[in-house]
Amino acid sequence: MKSIIRAALVATALVIPVASFAQSQITRAQVRAEMAELASVGYHVGDGDQAHYPEAIQAAEAKLAARNGQTAYGSDANGTSQAGGPRVSQADWNSMYSR
Template sequence: MKSIIRAAIFASALVIPVASFAQSTAHTTRAQVRAELAQLESVGFHVGDGDATHYPDAIQAAEASVAARDASASSYGGVSSSTSQSGSRVSAADWNAMYSR
């Protein structure tokens, strides 16, 4: 019985450190932070303007503006005034030139 308890303790000692490292390994780079700050500044948010009392509201409003701008830029649909062609006919001479030896 004691060997079962020892085995359970040993197994849990091996499992606990593995579970503690189950975090995301994605780190934010300096370039990503600068790009995010540039996006926030493009919608009117200024870092360090001295208004610490409205900071949470201001940053959330700026992030919402960036999200809305990005959503409108990547939305589907809309009117297109351009035309496109999906292909053209291939003549027998072209076909023979491509596929005969």
């Protein structure tokens, strides 16, 4: 009985990493295309500037987004929004809540 439980635990331990690994995979071509896009706006990998790494790639991604007409998150917001209902006039407010 112990060997069956042990075998099940070992099998589970081997299957879980494989399942988590297969969730998101991108191809080399996709990575190369993304690096080419970043290079087109001035970001170059391996230029020796490690002191400004996060800012440099974020700036390059922002330039790409601006060039492609995208916002930072989601799509462009061209709609309108109305929060709350219409305002109650002072006369109506007084007629409801004053004695």
